[in-house]
Amino acid sequence: MNSTLDRLPDNAGGSNKDSGMELSHEDVKKVALLARLELTDDEIEQQGRNLNGLLHEFEALQGLDVTGIEPTSHAFPVFNVLRQDEARPSLTREAALANAPEARDGCFVVPRILEG
Amino acid sequence: MPEYEPVVGMECHAELLTESKMFCGCRNAFGGEPNTRCCPVCLGMPGALPVMNKKAVEHVMRTALALNCRINPVAKFDRKNYFYPDLPKGYQISEYDFPIGVNGWLDIEVDGKPTRVHIRRIHLEEDTGKLFHVPGGDNESFVDLNRSGVPLMEIVTEFPPDIHSADEARAYLLKLRAILTYIGVCDGKMEEGSLRCEPNVSIRVIGSDTFGTKTEIKNLNSFRAVQKGIDYEVARQAELLGRGERIPQETRGWNEAKQMTFSQRSKEVEQEYRYFPEPDLVPLQITEEWIEEIRQTLPELPDARKQRFERDFGLPPYDAAYLTDAPALADFFETAARASGDPKAAANWTMGDLARLLNTSETDISRSPIRPEQLADMIKLIGDGTINGKIAKSLIDEMFRTGRDPIEIVEEKGWKAIKDTGAIIALIDKAIADNPNVVADIKVKGLTQKKSFLVGQVMKGSQGKADPQEVNRLIDERLSALD
Amino acid sequence: MELIEWTAHEAQQRLTAGEVSARELTEAHLQRIGTVDGSVRAFLTVTADLALAQADAVDERRRRGEALGPLAGIPIALKDNLNTQGVKTTCGSKILENFVSPYDATVIARLRSAGAVFVGKANLDEFAMGSSTENSAYHTTRNPWDLDRVPGGSSGGSAAAVAACEAPLALGSDTGGSIRQPAALCGVVGMKPTYGRVSRYGLVAYASSLDQIGPFGRDVRDCAELLNAIAGHDPLDSTSTDVSVPDFTASCVPQIKGLRIGVPKEYFGSGVSAEVGATVRAAIDKLTELGAIAEECSLPYTEYALAAYYILAPAEASSNLARFDGIRYGLRSRELAGHIGLMEKTRDEGFGAEVKQRIMIGTYALSAGYYDAFYRRAQQVRTLLRRDFDRAFETFDAIVTPTSPVTAFRVGEKADPLEMKLADICTIPVNMAGLPGLSLPCGFAGGLPVGLQIIGKPFDEATVFRIAHTYEAATDWHTRRPTL
Numbered sequence A: 001m002n003s004t005l006d007r008l009p010d011n012a013g014g015s016n017k018d019s020g021m022e023l024s025h026e027d028v029k030k031v032a033l034l035a036r037l038e039l040t041d042d043e044i045e046q047q048g049r050n051l052n053g054l055l056h057e058f059e060a061l062q063g064l065d066v067t068g069i070e071p072t073s074h075a076f077p078v079f080n081v082l083r084q085d086e087a088r089p090s091l092t093r094e095a096a097l098a099n100a101p102e103a104r105d106g107c108f109v110v111p112r113i114l115e116g
Numbered sequence B: 001m002p003e004y005e006p007v008v009g010m011e012c013h014a015e016l017l018t019e020s021k022m023f024c025g026c027r028n029a030f031g032g033e034p035n036t037r038c039c040p041v042c043l044g045m046p047g048a049l050p051v052m053n054k055k056a057v058e059h060v061m062r063t064a065l066a067l068n069c070r071i072n073p074v075a076k077f078d079r080k081n082y083f084y085p086d087l088p089k090g091y092q093i094s095e096y097d098f099p100i101g102v103n104g105w106l107d108i109e110v111d112g113k114p115t116r117v118h119i120r121r122i123h124l125e126e127d128t129g130k131l132f133h134v135p136g137g138d139n140e141s142f143v144d145l146n147r148s149g150v151p152l153m154e155i156v157t158e159f160p161p162d163i164h165s166a167d168e169a170r171a172y173l174l175k176l177r178a179i180l181t182y183i184g185v186c187d188g189k190m191e192e193g194s195l196r197c198e199p200n201v202s203i204r205v206i207g208s209d210t211f212g213t214k215t216e217i218k219n220l221n222s223f224r225a226v227q228k229g230i231d232y233e234v235a236r237q238a239e240l241l242g243r244g245e246r247i248p249q250e251t252r253g254w255n256e257a258k259q260m261t262f263s264q265r266s267k268e269v270e271q272e273y274r275y276f277p278e279p280d281l282v283p284l285q286i287t288e289e290w291i292e293e294i295r296q297t298l299p300e301l302p303d304a305r306k307q308r309f310e311r312d313f314g315l316p317p318y319d320a321a322y323l324t325d326a327p328a329l330a331d332f333f334e335t336a337a338r339a340s341g342d343p344k345a346a347a348n349w350t351m352g353d354l355a356r357l358l359n360t361s362e363t364d365i366s367r368s369p370i371r372p373e374q375l376a377d378m379i380k381l382i383g384d385g386t387i388n389g390k391i392a393k394s395l396i397d398e399m400f401r402t403g404r405d406p407i408e409i410v411e412e413k414g415w416k417a418i419k420d421t422g423a424i425i426a427l428i429d430k431a432i433a434d435n436p437n438v439v440a441d442i443k444v445k446g447l448t449q450k451k452s453f454l455v456g457q458v459m460k461g462s463q464g465k466a467d468p469q470e471v472n473r474l475i476d477e478r479l480s481a482l483d
Numbered sequence C: 001m002e003l004i005e006w007t008a009h010e011a012q013q014r015l016t017a018g019e020v021s022a023r024e025l026t027e028a029h030l031q032r033i034g035t036v037d038g039s040v041r042a043f044l045t046v047t048a049d050l051a052l053a054q055a056d057a058v059d060e061r062r063r064r065g066e067a068l069g070p071l072a073g074i075p076i077a078l079k080d081n082l083n084t085q086g087v088k089t090t091c092g093s094k095i096l097e098n099f100v101s102p103y104d105a106t107v108i109a110r111l112r113s114a115g116a117v118f119v120g121k122a123n124l125d126e127f128a129m130g131s132s133t134e135n136s137a138y139h140t141t142r143n144p145w146d147l148d149r150v151p152g153g154s155s156g157g158s159a160a161a162v163a164a165c166e167a168p169l170a171l172g173s174d175t176g177g178s179i180r181q182p183a184a185l186c187g188v189v190g191m192k193p194t195y196g197r198v199s200r201y202g203l204v205a206y207a208s209s210l211d212q213i214g215p216f217g218r219d220v221r222d223c224a225e226l227l228n229a230i231a232g233h234d235p236l237d238s239t240s241t242d243v244s245v246p247d248f249t250a251s252c253v254p255q256i257k258g259l260r261i262g263v264p265k266e267y268f269g270s271g272v273s274a275e276v277g278a279t280v281r282a283a284i285d286k287l288t289e290l291g292a293i294a295e296e297c298s299l300p301y302t303e304y305a306l307a308a309y310y311i312l313a314p315a316e317a318s319s320n321l322a323r324f325d326g327i328r329y330g331l332r333s334r335e336l337a338g339h340i341g342l343m344e345k346t347r348d349e350g351f352g353a354e355v356k357q358r359i360m361i362g363t364y365a366l367s368a369g370y371y372d373a374f375y376r377r378a379q380q381v382r383t384l385l386r387r388d389f390d391r392a393f394e395t396f397d398a399i400v401t402p403t404s405p406v407t408a409f410r411v412g413e414k415a416d417p418l419e420m421k422l423a424d425i426c427t428i429p430v431n432m433a434g435l436p437g438l439s440l441p442c443g444f445a446g447g448l449p450v451g452l453q454i455i456g457k458p459f460d461e462a463t464v465f466r467i468a469h470t471y472e473a474a475t476d477w478h479t480r481r482p483t484l
Ligand SMILES: [Mg+2]
Pocket: B013, B125, B154
């Protein structure tokens, strides 16, 4: 339990839940919090219906035998795209802050963060 | 009450020494005006894309080799998704299941007891920005993104942990910092946050093979804090268990003023980072050739240098360890030792008067006004009797103050030892003439200890430039010559 | 024929000959926008001042006798998810309503130096998520062929602008069909290049591993010309491939004798309307008549593409859209709250229903325990789809299919999100495999344009252009114009 990997989500290991399950109101709420979306109960219901509808669609994939099939994250295999360690000019502070909803003293301003 | 043993895992973050940030060309530096080293990439502007800094990757490879790790032939980057105001993109680019370095180790020694601390993984990621508050601004925080995207290396020890005391944790951190600074990947400045350590601490009944619930300690920004923080946690947890209470899994912050930890965030609700492969970056293919190329750049590491200092310079282990703690110090000593041909003296002066002068003036050895060659010259002046040890003490102060060559100062101040026996005898005879009763005490009453009074008089007369042994010898001569 | 009906290459000849100035050409298009865009609504922002300044600069350079490129003085519409310095870049979203970009996307920078004239930012489904522009937070663009119908999407504004002669050229982006499907529905030519052919730097990401920027034009040569200008390796995009870029206009020759063309049966299934199916088959007959050898083939994993896409794209999107938190730019909720509440409220107010939906799907698909069942499995399906095409390309030089299973549908007709998603069944597999795909007009069904999709081997846009040009040279569909 002191190791990093154990502090990471289980998604390195195999899926440990049945993906065919229906999502409950609470499940949807949890996903909404993870996604930082404040949804009304109606929206939660609506999202839940759509999500479950899509989950149904996805079940098509569950039937497929993919054992030994490498996952593709890039269409074409490319490696070692690196840049030399050279400093380049940054934006002016004015440009960096120009679109900020609230900025003062050269900083972005947000509501007070309590936890460290 | 049963006897508990601490179980400590170490998670360290080191900011890498590069010109530019991890994924953009903004300058990687400390301090400065807020948000002046930012661009679309490190601000997380819509549409901006990361490009990997080669030097940062090679710094991690270098560290992996120095810590005896295996380097993954293919390493890749992933997105660690979580929301926080100092994390511009809403995810941190990190390495999840294929870090650059794995399965290494580092040897430490506490009270003569050697321990091999195993290292689980070393990976590369990007630093976050900084949040701070200003007095008065009670309900708002300020965000500075100069640090956002600075290359950050995470070094995690193996589980189950090899560290079982705060002293061992401290020794591990000291050794780690020494290695990182030796290989030039990090400046090791804990006070500036370029080296950060988050120990996770649990305790268990000695001999038990199960582990207790761990707590992670944050914002420890000195070696002392790390040691105190762990000691505090161990005591606190023991007390909780003693009272039959359970230990909640949480992150605790270190309060330097109160010298105690406080609960920051409960880890009970497991964070979901939703890792997935970073589609904006391609994987690293690390060939044997590349690894070799990096291996060639590795300098002599602290342990090897310590052993060499013991062997070649005949230094005692303590001195050798002290002098190899930081590369600049070791370089200074080694230059002075070789130039002076008197390693023992070089060690004593470096660890003694020079260290004192550096501390009191809060100067880093790399900026010492006295160059190692100058210290060597001074040691030579003592060796060939040009000056005596007493004068040398004032000389090194003067050298430190002015940065001038010792011989120059000695000439100017006329600090050369008096070699002319005639002149010394003249001073002795004067002292004898001026203090008949002292002479009587010595010769009649046999109070030989009073002789030191005469020596004092003569040394004073010579402004400390006469050699005390010589003076002693000559006084005996002259006294016996009196009969 | 009026100025506004000229293709870019026609206009370029007249500019070079001095028959018309860049300013005249630009003013004509701005005037056209003034006349028809009230009903077509292709643009979110019209940048008249910028356009005229760019046009004058080109005229000045020509006066000084400077050598000018093929795009110098040519008006172009830019999809509003392309960062354009000093210009609003909204992505069709409320959350970026007042966002004025501090930097240029690489393609925009290249067009600036090529002397192109930016007439405006084109409408799109919010963050390019949709197939009709009905998901734009601002308004729905109308199909120039029938104003009651959608132009397709997500690059509907770009396609409509070109079809309505508001600009001869436009840039769009294509993640699952967002260039080709609206090109088909609006009766213009549109291409999604090979993944990595064009830099994505400055394109606001929807699904990073699928997104590509591509050209719209009223004929194949114009698309080739525009692709010439934007293609090529970019050190700012780690996924832009470092391969040489041929002159694509050189491929615009009518010569396809002996070319082998595969016709995958899975693309003519029940989802495809009878008229569209028949029109595309007729186009394939035309290609054989022109010397190509067309044979039926099979891409067996096609049926899994849609489900895999709707896991991968939302998963990447859920992460790509996390940066819109109301702190550094864009909308911030006025409601008082701590920083967590602030982010939640801001994102709730700033994102539309479809975007929230996809963020939810993606967040769920990536969450602990489901990664292997969803994301990883979808990536494995992606591998199978690639193998399908690899195998087909052992036999064929190119593959042809319908671009869209149906012609332009009525605004509001496809309320069911799933039905809407079917609009992309023919185009999604091409993105999943990273291949180049082009759609060009191949006839009409019920008075609405039908598109033919030509799919090529990786980095073989040249062959795609050659087939497209040959067909175009032998037909006149591309010369038909909607009456507005
Ligand atoms: Mg970390």
